[in-house]
Amino acid sequence: MAEIENQENLPEAGGSTVKASSSDECISLTVVHNRHRYDLTLPINSTVLSMKERLESLTNVPADMQKLVFHGILDDSKRLSELKLPPRDAKLMLIGSERSAAEKVRNAEQKAQPVEAASESANEDSDSDLFSEGEHRRVLERFGMPEDAMVGIINSQDLLAPDETLSGMYDKRGQSLRLRFKPETSELWLATNSVTHKVPLATIHDVRSQPIKEHPEYHIMAFQLGPTKKSRFFVYWLPAQYVECIKTMVMQHRLLHGDRRTSF
Known part of the structure; x- marks a missing residue:
């Protein structure tokens, strides 16, 4: 048989x-x-x-x-x-977001309160100090929202496809900015019309973000590229639905290839 x-x-x-x-x-x-x-x-x-x-x-x-x-x-x-x-x-x-965080966001939306209130309990004091600086307010007020800003979506998490490019953002000088991960070289590309910063993922110590108060569907994101405050690269008007994915992709590389974290 x-x-x-x-x-x-x-x-x-x-x-x-x-x-x-x-x-x-x-x-x-x-x-x-x-x-x-x-x-x-x-x-x-x-x-x-x-x-x-x-x-x-x-x-x-x-x-x-x-x-x-x-x-x-x-x-x-x-x-x-x-x-x-x-x-x-x-x-x-x-x-994906933890249950408590997701519930906070939903509750905030139902009460028509600013979405950033849902994430305040998760932010460290250093985050508040980082994003409350007048410099960021001046950037937002001076340059306004980019005309080509992508649609931002709150309470949503989207993945970036390999080599997908996010556009419609600013750097701190108000220059149009594009963001793209290059998995084959393990790099993050931050490109303006004049220069492309090709940042090895292994050199990014930390990533933090905070919603823009008047437009919670967009975030300010800070990449810590070195040990000092001057080593931060700020991105303005990043669509909220991509925040978790970007953080996860950077943190995943650090966890799998050695933790090189340096605090802000």
């Missing part, structure tokens, strides 16, 4: 054999979310949805608000065996 496919005979203690199915196989992987890593061991036939449910208990990010990324966004119905994950050191990226 033919053997059942994907099974092998294993000896029992008494000398007879039992059949072990490949469904018993497991895979170990690491999921990176914000500044944290989560090591999981799951059956190879588990679905992406079941992995999300497991991650919900670890990260407090609702499964239906999670986006898992491995060479693109993973479909909930896919099994781990279909993802072509490496047999060792498989690493995935999780994008």
